[in-house]
Amino acid sequence: MTPGSVRVRVPASTANLGPGFDALGMALCLHDTVEVTVTGAAVRVEVTGEGAGAVPTDEKHLVARALRAGADALGVALPGVLLRCHNAIPHARGLGSSAAAIVAGVAAAYALAGKELDEHALQVAAEFEGHADNAAASLYGGLVLAWSEGVRYRAVRLEPHPGLAPVVLVPDTLSATSVTRGLLPGNVPHTDAAFTVGRCALAVHALTARPDLLLPATEDRLHQDYRESAWPETMRMVRELRENGVAATVSGAGPTVLALPSGGSLPSRVDTAGFTVRALPVDRTGVVVEPGGTNSR
Structure with a gap:
């Protein structure tokens, strides 16, 4: 060296x-x-x-x-x-x-x-x-x-599609991958696995070519709900954003929320108290x- x-x-x-x-x-x-x-x-x-x-x-x-x-x-x-x-x-x-x-x-x-x-x-x-x-x-x-x-x-x-405009919502709480992985079950229903495989394929298409499909493409049944006890406020925010038409997921092992709003701005009616909101291209x-x-x- x-x-x-x-x-x-x-x-x-x-x-x-x-x-x-x-x-x-x-x-x-x-x-x-x-x-x-x-x-x-x-x-x-x-x-x-x-x-x-x-x-x-x-x-x-x-x-x-x-x-x-x-x-x-x-x-x-x-x-x-x-x-x-x-x-x-x-x-x-x-x-x-x-x-x-x-x-x-x-x-x-x-x-x-x-x-x-x-x-x-x-x-x-x-x-x-x-x-x-x-x-x-x-x-x-x-x-x-x-x-x-x-x-x-x-x-x-x-x-990635040039129109992607990621926004992260970062809470003060911490998370550890070793803890959140421990909350995952050893087996999941076949219907949930099949659903998630389809949505993952759709996510690749949405993220690269069709951002208008991001809301359905980012839906998950494999891991997020199982780990809700580790970050309940994170899941509350994910659901609130999605109910308001914004594609939102847990970022990695959490507790940050990733949002992919059309136009790069979150709806003003969404209550982001407890989260620091940052646009990160x-x-x-x-x-x-x-x-x-x-x-x-």
């Missing part, structure tokens, strides 16, 4: 998009930035913004762990580094903060090793979470369709690495 420094800018993401559980993801214009400098000393981490004072500042930090995993995957030695993490993505809110940190670390490892990002970078990143939807969205930008083949993670990027670029002051992907 060569001496020097790199700057990595990585977007937030929203996963599932209703029926696409562990399969659909989309990158959003909210970014964490990580500056990685090879020092030759121990791993040190400085954090500003989200997570400051609450996350590790040594080799246990998620970006540092992903950096090491990336270096190991490339067969290069990881020297001491200084990580300066400038975080804007809220933690434990269902906006892909952990995936963004992982992608930042892996992308930095590739850059410091003088390598271009490839499909194996997704594999390294996805292994941390056990699914590839958020990581693929942060890597590739736009809309992604992710799947696994045994232990291999794969994803393809799709171009689709990030169509994905992770950006700037080595040595030169922009590159």
Whole structure:
């Protein structure tokens, strides 16, 4: 691994998009930035913004762990580094903060090793979470369709419709994927599975070509209702938005709500008390690495 420094800018993401559980993801214009400098000393981490004072500042930090995993995957030695993490993505809110940190670390490892990002970078990143939807969205930008083949993670990027105007509603409460996954049943009715498969296929079409179909396309029977006890206010907001004609889903593991209103504005009659409302356009670029002051992907 060569001496020097790199700057990595990585977007937030929203996963599932209703029926696409562990399969659909989309990158959003909210970014964490990580500056990685090879020092030759121990791993040190400085954090500003989200997570400051609450996350590790040594080799246990998620970006540092992903950096090491990336270096190991490339067969290069990881020297001491200084990580300066400038975080804007809220933690434990269902906006892909952990995936963004992982992608930042892996992308930095590739850059410091003088390598271009490839499909194996997704594999390294996805292994941390056990699914590839958020990581693929942060890597590739736009809309992604992710799947696994045994232990291999794969994803393809799709171009989202230019009329998509995502709005997120972020509550103060936190959520943990490990907790919400524990609420899912081992089996679901065949009718619900068949319904969700159809809606997931429709969601791909709606998100890329027919946004007028987003309301039915984002309906889910596979996971959201089962996890309502983890975020009852989130589900209340999802239902209120949908009753007012706005396609709305739980973002990832929650508790953030993703809304896809026509025209980009929520109806004024919707009561958003308890939520911070933010318009976040689709990030169509994905992770950006700037080595040595030169922009590159």
